[in-house]
Amino acid sequence: xxxxxxxxxxxxxxxxxxxxxxxxxxxxxxxxxxxxxxxxxxxxxxxxxxxxxxxxxxxxxxxxxxxxxxxxxxxxxxxxxxxxxxxxxxxxxxxxxxxxxxxxxxxxxxxxxxxxxxxxxxxxxxxxxxxxxxxxxxxxxxxxxxxxxxxxxxxxxxxxxxxxxxxxxxxxxxxxxxxxxxxxxxxxxxxxxxxxxxxxxxxxxxxxxxxxxxxxxxxxxxxxxxxxxxxxxxxxxxxxxxxxxxxxxx
Numbered sequence: 001x002x003x004x005x006x007x008x009x010x011x012x013x014x015x016x017x018x019x020x021x022x023x024x025x026x027x028x029x030x031x032x033x034x035x036x037x038x039x040x041x042x043x044x045x046x047x048x049x050x051x052x053x054x055x056x057x058x059x060x061x062x063x064x065x066x067x068x069x070x071x072x073x074x075x076x077x078x079x080x081x082x083x084x085x086x087x088x089x090x091x092x093x094x095x096x097x098x099x100x101x102x103x104x105x106x107x108x109x110x111x112x113x114x115x116x117x118x119x120x121x122x123x124x125x126x127x128x129x130x131x132x133x134x135x136x137x138x139x140x141x142x143x144x145x146x147x148x149x150x151x152x153x154x155x156x157x158x159x160x161x162x163x164x165x166x167x168x169x170x171x172x173x174x175x176x177x178x179x180x181x182x183x184x185x186x187x188x189x190x191x192x193x194x195x196x197x198x199x200x201x202x203x204x205x206x207x208x209x210x211x212x213x214x215x216x217x218x219x220x221x222x223x224x225x226x227x228x229x230x231x232x233x234x235x236x237x238x239x240x241x242x243x244x245x246x247x248x249x250x
Contacts, residue, residue, distance in 0.1 A: 002027065002068040004060035006053065006106065006158035007036040007205070007234050009073040014045035025068060027060045029053050031157045033203065036234040053152055053160045074109030075165035083110045087117025090125075090227055098125055099224045102213050104205050104231050105129040105138045105179060107161035108168030114229065115175035126220075129172065129179035130212040132187050132204070135160040139179050141169045155184050155243065158205040158232060185247040186211040191240050192249060194230070203235040204243070 002025045003013040010026035017024035024045040028037060029052050041047050048063075050056045064070035072079065090101060101118060103111040108129075115127040131139055134154030141147045141164050152160045164172075172179070182190075190207030194200045209228045217224060244250070 001025070001071055002060055002063045003071050003073065004028075004053075004056045005036075005040075005073055006032050006056075006160060007203075008158070008232055009071075010045070011036060011039045011043065011234075013071055014040040014043035018044040025063060027056045027063070029056050029157055029160075031155075033158065033234045033236070033239065035236060036158070039234070053157065054162045057162060074107030074112070074161070074168050076109075077167070080109050080113045080116070080167070080171070082113070084113025084117040086110070086229060087114035088121065090114070090229075091118060091121035094122075094227055095225065097225045098122070098227055100126045100128060100177075100216060100220065101227045101229065102128045102130060102209050102216065103229045104159060104208060105131050105164075105172075106135070106159040106205070108138050108164045108172055110229070110231065111176060112168045112171035115171060119175055126177040127175060128177050128212065128216055130208050131179060131181050132156040132159055132208050133181055133183045136181055137161045137164045138169070138172055139181055142173060142179060156187055156204045156208070158203060158234070159208075180212045180215055182208040182211050184243075185249065188240065188243040188247055189249050191235070192244060195240075200230065201233045201235075202230050203232045205232050206230040 004027045026040045026045040027048045030049045132154040140150045147163045149163045187204035187208035190210035194202045
């Protein structure tokens with residue numbers, strides 16, 4: 001098996017492949033979080049590193065052509081259905097006054113599954129997407145009317161898909177209220193705020209949800225009740241501290 005990933009997808013494939021006694025190769029960019037790389041290797045996967053996410057997808061497709069089974073991180077209905085179980089949990093466990101759910105977007109698999117589940121179980125709940133500037137594949141697709149390649153420059157490599165797929169674009173176009181774009185420094189500040197105020201350790205792919213949530217509240221009104229899908233904590237104190245110093249954050 002082979003997976004292309006900036007973080008969670010590759011870790012999950014490595015763990016499940018080990019449980020099934022199947023050989024796994026995980027392809028990540030060199031800029032992927034050190035913790036993500038380590039967890040994939042610790043689970044027993046062969047780790048291949050490339051110079052960027054574009055290169056990671058190219059290598060993953062080449063390995064699939066050579067005979068490995070590709071488990072795509074977002075362009076697969078079964079993967080989207082699995083990610084949609086997060087939406088089922090929200091539908092079952094969230095308070096009845098939940099009005100909005102905010103989800104980070106890389107390739108769009110997670111938000112596609114969550115939005116589909118909520119439309120089926122809690123159709124009155126709005127779903128919003130969040131990207132970081134320099135990793136705006138879904139925003140670009142929605143503007144263009146379909147998937148388009150985008151240049152990648154965000155430090156949030158776990159959200160840096162070179163393009164969304166037609167499958168995830170169709171889900172977002174039909175089921176997502178809007179996609180907000182957050183600059184990297186606000187995503188890092190979100191990590192600091194979650195750590196300080198919620199005692200929750202998160203990577204910038206989740207930190208970007210906080211500034212987006214504030215913008216959503218300004219649009220829909222302060223009476224809304226938001227649910228944020230904090231999708232990962234695969235970063236180190238040194239990484240977050242370094243980004244905070246780079247942007248002059250405290």
